[in-house]
Amino acid sequence: MLLRKANVVDGALALLDETGLDGLTMRRLGEALGVRASALYRHFSCKQALLDAMAERILESIDLTLEPGPWDERGLVLAGRLRHALLRHRDGARVVAGAYTAEAHTVLFGNTSAALLREAGLPPRQAAWAVMAVSQYVIGHTIEEQARADLVDGGSWPRRMEAFAALADDVAFSAFDADPQERFAYGLRLFLNGIRHELATPYAPQYCNGTP
Template structure:
């Protein structure tokens, strides 16, 4: 690749290409070499823009969060926080392995910080102390990431199926009793329940 061609390639193009690869083949297929192959350039050209695979994944995660709209939010702080969590989940679900991508990174980048600022601002309006605000906001994020990661892995083998094959009313009576409520179809309800529980008035 010539210097002129290298100059025309920019980090945004690399990240868009990496996200396309993610959506088509999943997180395991994403690498700087795979992105270089997709772009028809040498691997060092991609690395010149994003340095390492880890850095590329951080920028990809930040790009996913950049897709979250922050306008037209409810006025009530608790409902605003719930709506932000919903939009966060939708952004993760819009990309194959989106939750796994974000879980594996710590991107202190513009889009990530923009979303975090909006969420913390909403939770600050819920009459909590600063420590509770920080921990509540993180709890919303961790819960959403964890549930969404399970939801995106459901095609491999749902948790309900795993439980059904491993437990019985005799050996694990409590688990057996509630296992039916962990069906894949309940992800929306489980998400709303969990976020509401985290944001419930103290």
């Protein structure tokens, strides 16, 4: 069988769902595909190149079609679709984190999001920064969400929560025991409120310890 690049990515995502990112190696992927690991390097020079292609495939699954409406409502839709795309694969958020690739769908998602904010009135540079900030929030939240899911599946989550509850007050405990979807929506609302503030306030560089 001729091993195509797309087949390698398909196999890598299937192995990711089975073993998680820590279990994804070129050797194990080769075994799953019935080839030597060396055959994979004809398509990907290293594991990171494969991870970049997997990240692109994950982002390719996001529907970027948006209904007309206020910018913040459409922004909520895009952020929610990004989260769901990451959740479709075990450790999907870890795969996408740090994948600074110039692949078509990776760039298209960023361009679509930034265009939404530019249309709302943010200057191009601040629109790009805002997209980066929100995307990093979505990815970071989903990394924690998927880590929690692994702990639940492994049976250690209740014990960890019991230990935490013994030391924390009810308010602190609620941050960990809350429904992930509800907590995600709240955090995203904080970001959108910040963007609304930026739209209503002329931008001025902020300095920390004398450095912009």
